[in-house]
Amino acid sequence: MSILNVAKGMGVTLSHLFKKPVTVQYPEEKAQIQARFRGRHHLLRHPDTGLEKCIGCSLCAAACPAYAIYVEAAENDPDDPTSAGERYASIYEINMLRCIFCGFCEEACPTGAVVLGHEFELADFRYDHFVYGKEDMLVGVKGSKWQRREAERKGGEVELGFQAGPRPELEGVDY
Amino acid sequence: MSGAVADKPDTITSRHDPRFEVTLYKYVGVEGAHTLDAYLAHGGYGAAKKAFGMEPSEVVDLVKASGLRGRGGAGFPAGVKWSFMPPVDGRQRFVVCNADESEPGSCKDRYLMEDDPHQLLEGMMIAGYAIGATKGVLYIRGEYYHAYERLRDAIEEARQRGYLGENVMDSGFDFDVILHRGAGAYICGEETALMNSFEGLRANPRLKPPFPAQAGVYGLPTTINNVTTLASAVHIIEKGADWYAAMGTDDSKGIHHVQISGAVNRPGVFEVPMGITYREIIFDLAGGPKGPAKAFIPGGTSCPLFPFDDEHLDLPMEYAAVAKAGSMMGTGGLIVIPEDQCIVDAMYNVTRFYAHESCGKCTPCREGVSTWLPKMFQKLLAGLGTPEDVDLMEDMVSNLRGTAFCPLADACAWPVQTSLKYFRNEYEHLAQHGTPLHPRKDRWQS
Amino acid sequence: MKIKVNEVELDVTPGTSVIDAVFAAGHDVPYFCSQEYMSPIGACRMCLAKIGAPRKDRATNDWILDEETGEPKIFWFPNPMATCTTQVMEGMVVDTISKDVKKAQNAMVEFTLVNHPLDCPTCDKGGACELQDRAYEYGSGESRFVFDKRHQEKHHALSELITLDRERCIHCKRCVRYFEEVPGDEVLDFIERGGHTYIGTLEDGLPSPFTGNITDICPVGALLDTTSRFRGRNWEYHHTDTTSLDDPSGAALRIDTRTGRIERIKAGLNDDVNKTWIDDGTRFGHEYADAEDRITRPMVRRDGTLVETTWADAAREIAERIAGMDGTRIGIALRGDATLEEGVAAKALADHLGSGRLDTAPRPAASVLPDGAAATLRDVATSDALFVVGDPTEEAGIVDLRIKDALKGVEPAPLFPHGPAIADLRLKERMPRKREILTICAPYRTDLMKHAGQAHVPPATSMVDLLHALAERASATVDGGTPSGAWDDALGMTAAEADALITRMRSSTRGVMIWSAFVSNDPRADEAARTFAKSVGAKTLILGPMANTAGLERISVLPSHDRYDYASMFTPETKALFLASLDPAVDPKVADRLRELDLLVVHAAFPTATSALADVVLPAVTGYEKDGTTLNVEGRLLPVRAAPVEAGTATDFTGVVKQLGEAFGTRLEGRSVKSARRVLRKLLDVDAAELPTTGQPLPPVRGKASGARAVREYARATGDALIVPSMVRVEHLDRNPHLRAERGDAALRAHPATLHAHGLTSGDVVTLPIGGIPRQLRVTASEGVPEGLWLAPTLPEQPVGLYDANLAAMVRERSATAEVA
C-alpha cells in the first residue's frame, strides 16, 4: 500500500466531513421511503365497484415461506357481494411477526389484491396485536394497529413517520 | 380413369336410356302405387315368396354374390354383414331398417318410402328371413311425416292381409315390423346411435365392439341396413344375383341413386348403374350446372369435396376410384357448388349443420365441431379474421380428424379440410380483406 | 399375452384394456371419462395412443412377416385409438409418446379447455383437479381459443348437499354413469345435446342415498360437496385415512381437516369393502362434530349445577363417591360404535370394580356373529343367489351397493400394481341386471326392492313366522324330503315362490343370506334364519345395529349374566352408572330412575338429556377423533384413525379409564390405545397397530356365538310403530345443518290412508310417544308402508323393532298448512 493510496482514502474522508449529513431526525422528521420499499400489506378494492379484489383463493398463504398468512373463504351473497365472483375471504390474517416481507404473496395473487405497501412502523406490545386482519389491511386503513390506537386516543389523524413515492400497484392507497 | 369404365364407352345411363331399366324407382312418382293392391298388381311380395322357398343361407349367399353394398354411406357389403349374425340360439333377432336419412344432399329413401312402401317392407322381410329375424324395426326420421303415414298404413294393410304378422303368406315364417319415428337428430343415422334412440335412450353412439350382430337392439343380435339396400334385395331375389352384378363395374356392382342438388338445371334423383362418370350425371342427367361451377361434393356433405375440373368430373362413380381421388361415394347426394358462392360461407353452412347435430358425447366433436369451428367461421365471415386464423383452422381440423368417437367429427372435418386445400385463396382473401371473394347473392327463384 | 408399450414388453391377461396395460408398463396416458369401477366409454378422447398389431394370414394362420426384419409385421390403426376402450391383442404395440400421439393428446386438452373456465384460484377443486394436472402435463400452456366461453349456470344447487357449476363441466359423464351403474338411481342425466349439453335433473333434489360420490369422481370442480365449499384449499387440508364408524360396513374414509375442524369427508379406497363409494349419511353426517356446543372439559355437579373442572378433579370425585360401593351395583355401558380398544378399557374398568354389569347398546337379543365364517362383501358382490331380510340400504349402505354389484354379474377384477383397473372392459353402460337372483323380505317397501326379482312385504308382526316357515320348508327338503306344509300360511308368499327361493339358494354355490336387527332382535327369528341359511348352504351376513357391535361382542364386552344387561342398569339394583355416548334419559321413565342413582357418570361429546342429570360429565370425542380398531360386518378388522379436531380435553373411553385408574391408584389395562392393543393381541392374535388401511380379515370364532341372550319364553313382538334403521343418524340431525336441509326432520312414515284416518297430512310435525320415548317427527306419506303401521327412524336408545305408539298422546306441534302460510 503506497502513501498515495492512503492519501486518496483520507481525501475521501475529508471531502465527506464537509457534506450535509444524510441522517434523518426520525420520527420528528419524516423518512423518505423508496417507492419499491416493501412494508405492511394492503388489501385492495376494485376502484370502480368498491368490491374487494381478494377472492379468498389462499394462494398467498400457499406461497408464503413463513406461514404467516391464514385465509378462510366464504360464498358471496349474490345480492350484496363482498368481492367479484363467487367467493371472498371471510378471514384474511397476516401475522406480521412471522412475515419476512418477501413479497411472494403479492406475486402469487391472481387478482392483485394483496400488495406490500410502505408502512414499516409495526412495533406493538402484545402478540395478537401483530396479527393483522382484513379490517387492518383493507384500502383506507392507514397506519399500524398501534398508530391507529394512538390516533384514536389522541383524537387526531394517524401520523406516519415517513413519506413515500407513488407506486402504481397501490391503487387507492393514500399516504 | 379406371379401366372398368374405359371398357364401356357407351355407359348405360338412366331411365331415358332404353338399355337401362329402372327398378327400385320404377313406381316412385306413380300415383296410387303405395297401396298393397298396386304393389301386388305388379308382382309384389313375389320375391319374398321366392326367398321363403330358399334356405336362409342361400339368400345370404345370393346377396353376397350380387355384390350389393350398403347404400347408407359406408358401402359395406350387405351379404357379408348378414353373414355376421351369430348362429341361431333362440334369442329374438332384429333386422333394422335405417330410414333416418339425414345426410345433407340425400333424399333417395324418402321417395321410396313415400311412394313404394311395400317394396321396403318386402326387402325387410327378405333380410329378416335370411338372418332369422322375426322382428323388423323401421326407424324413420321424424321430419318424414308423409312417409311415416304411408308406411304406417302400408304396415297396417299388410298385417291385415297376412303379408306381415304370424305365418307370413302361409310360409311358416313370422315377421312383423315396428315403425319407430325419430325426432330430429342426424346422429341417429349412425347405426348404434339409432339403436339407442330406438330403445328410448339419448342417441349417443355406442361403443363397438360389441357390433350390432352380437348385441344390437335391446342387446340382441341385430342387422341394420339402409332403405335402398333392403329394397335392392327384393330385386336381387327376383332377378338373380347375376342381373345385379352385371350392372356397374368390377369394383362397384349394381345400381345407385344419385341425388343431385345445388346449382344444376335439373336437380333430382336418378337411378343409375354404378360406374357412370360424374360428368354424365351432372351434364346428361341433371342438365348441366347453372352457370359456372367450382366444386362438387360427391356423396353428401360428409364427404370431401372435389373441384369442378375435368379430372374429377371424369371419375367413375365407384367406391375405389372415388376413394383413390380422396373422397367417398357416401349416400350419392351430389351437390354442385357454383363459382359465385363463397366457399367459406358454404363450409360454414356445413359446419353449422354438424355443430347442431353433434351429440356432445366426445370432446373433439362437442368442443371442436360444435363450439370452436363455427366460431372461427363466424369470425372470418364477420371480417374479423387474420391469416393466422386460417392456419389455426387447418390445424384444428386436422386435430378433429380421426380423434372423435364416431365419424361425425370426421364428416365435418373432411369438407372443411378439402375446401382449405382447394380454395384456400378464398379463406385468405376473407382474412386479409374482411370481405368475401364472392359476395352473397340472391339465389331464390321468384 | 405379450404386448409392448413404448419398448416396455409385458405380459398381460387377455381382456385387459390397453390403458391398464400402459399404466402397468409404468407409462402414463391422461384420461377423464374412465373411472375405476365404472364402464369405460371412450368419450373424453384423452387417452389416445397409436396402436398397432400383427395380423395372421387367413389362409395359413401364420403371422404376416415384415419383409425387411422377418418379424411379424405391425399393422397400425389408421387413427389414434382410445386406449380405455381398446382390448389388448397378442403382439400389440402401443405408442403413447411419439410426436403424433402427443399432438393428439395436446389437441384433446385444448378442446377440453375450450369451454372450461380458467378460475382455478376460486375453484374448490384447484390443487386436486385432474384437469388442472393433465392440462399442466399434456397441454401446450397457451390458449388459442379467443372467444367467449360457454356461459351456463354457476353454483346451481343440484340438492342441498351438492353444488353444480355447469361452466366447469367437461362432460366426462362420470356422474351420470355413476347414478345408472352404481346405485341404479337414474336421477341425473345430460340435457340438450352437442355444445349445449349440460347435466341436470328434473327430480326434487337428487333422490338417492348415494349422491355424494359424484363429488369425489368429478374430475373437475363442477360437482362440489356443499358442506365443504370454500372451507379451505386442497393443499391446506390434513388428510386422515380412517374407517367409518357410522355403520357396520367399515367403509374407508378420508377425513379432511383444517385448523381443528372437519371440512369434508371423502370416500377412501378399499377394493374389498367399499371400493370408492360411501353413502350420504357417512359423507355428510360430520358437521355435528364441529358444533358449537361440544363438551370440551370435564364437569362436576356442585350445589346442583355442573361446573367445569380438570380431569384429575373429576376422576377424584368419581373415585371418592364410588369408594366402598358394591361393585356389582355399578353399571358400565358403551355405545355399539365404540372401538375395540374402548371395549377393552371398559372391561378393565368393570373387572377392577368387580362388576359384571357391562354392556353395549344397542345390542340385539341374538348374536350378530355368524356361525362360522361370515360372507364377505366380495362374496355378496359375486353372489348369484341373494336373500335379504331387512333394509341394508339404511343399515349399511355399502352392502346395498355390493348387492347391486352382484346384479351386474361381473366378478371384481384383480388389482393392478397401479390399483383397480382403470377401464374394466367387462363393465358396460346400461348393463342388464340379473334381478332374479335377489329376493328381499322386509316389513315395509324398501329402496332396494325396486332392484329385486322378488320382494315380499309381510306384516311386521309375522316376520318371525315367515322365517320359521321358510326354515321349516328348507330343512324338510334338504334330502329331497317333502315339506309338511304346516307353516305354509305363514310364508307370506306362495309355496311355489318359497320353493323357487330355496332351490335357487341351494343350487347356488355362492348363495348369501343377509339379515339385520329385524331378525336379530327376535331370538326365534334369528334361529330360523340360521337354520334356513344352513339348510340351503348359504353364507350369512348379519348387519349389526352399530359399527362395532360385532367386534365388541367378539371380545366379550358383554354382561357376565343376562340379568346384568343394559336394561338392568335402569332398575333399582344399580347404584352407579357409567354411560358412554348414550342418552337413555330421552325416555322420561328412565330419566326418573337416573335421578335416583348415587352416581351418574356420563361420557359425552354434547350435552344431552342424560348429561343434564349427570353428577360427572366427561368430554368425549366423536368417531372421527378416535384412534382404535373396529370389526366390520364381514369380520374384517379395520383401523380407525383420529383426525385432528379441536375438542378441548376430550378423549375416548381409554382416556376415561386412564384417569380413573390414576384416581384409584392403579394402572388399568386399556388405559391407552397402546395398552388396550396389548390385550387385543392376546384376544385376537392380531397387532392392531400394524393394520393396513384396508384392514385384515379376522378368522371366524369357533363354536357357538357368545352374545346371544337366552331365549326366554316366546313373546311375539307386537305394536303399531316400527322403528326402522336410518342411514342418517337422527340424533345428529340437528347439528348437521346441510344434511337437515336436504333430508328435513326425522320422518314418521305411514300409508296415506293411515294418515287420513288420523287427520294428518304430509308435513305435519308431531310428537308421538313410541315405546315410552316421545319422538318429534315430521309426518310423511309413503305408499310403501303397510296400512296401520307407523315407521320412525332408530336412535341408539331405541333399537330397530316393533313398539307401541301411544297415538292418543300424539301432539301436533306444527301443521303442514301453517308452515306454508
Place this chain on the structure above:
Amino acid sequence: MIELNTIRPYFEDKPDVLDEILGRYPEYGRRSAVMPLLWEVQRHERYVSEARIVEIAEIVGLTATEVRGVMSFYSTYHGEPVGKYHLQVCSTLSCKLAGSDEMCDHLEDSLGLVPGETDTEGLFSLQKVECLGSCTTAPVLQVNDTYYERVTRDELDALLDALRRGEMPTPKRAREGDNAQLGAAPLAGEAFEAGTAADAALADAEAAEPENPEGGAA
C-alpha cells in the same frame, strides 16, 4: 311437478292410444315407447310440458330426468308451445344454394319474427332447421308436418295468405328426375311403361326449361 296435481293426466282418458303405443314394443323394450309418447303429447298440445314428462316417465318406468334427457336431445320436441303453423325453413347447403337464406329473410320480413319466435297470436312460429331431406327439390318449407317443395317467392306469399285464412294448401310436389310425377298407378293386370312415362315427363321438363347453354365445366 306441482302441475301434475292440477292438470289431468294426458293419457288418463286415452287407454286405447296408450295401449297401442306400448303394444308396439316388446315387454322388455317398454322404454322405447318414450319417443312415440312424446310425439303423441306434442301432436295434441304442440309442446311437452314438464307435467307430461313426469307422466310419461311414470308410464314407462323411468325417472323424469331421463325422459327430459331424451326429449331434449331431439330438436323437434318442444318444451314451449309453438304456433298453430310451425314454419320450418331448411337452411342446409342444398337449400341454401337454392335461396333458403333469402326465403327465410322474406319470412322474417313478412311475419315480423326472427327464427325461434312465435307471434303473439300463436299463429306462426318461425324456425331455421337443418336438412329436411328435400335437397333435390330445394328450397323447402315445412309447415307443421307438411313439406312445401321448391317454393318460389309468389308461392310463399300465397301459402302464407292461405295459412292466415286457416287453410292448408295441398303440398306442391315439384320433382324432376326419376322421382318425378309419372301419373296414375296401373290397375291389376295392366302393363305400366315407366320408361315412356318418364321420358314424357322429362320431355315436358326440358321443354319448359331449356338447358342452360352456358352451363359447362370451368
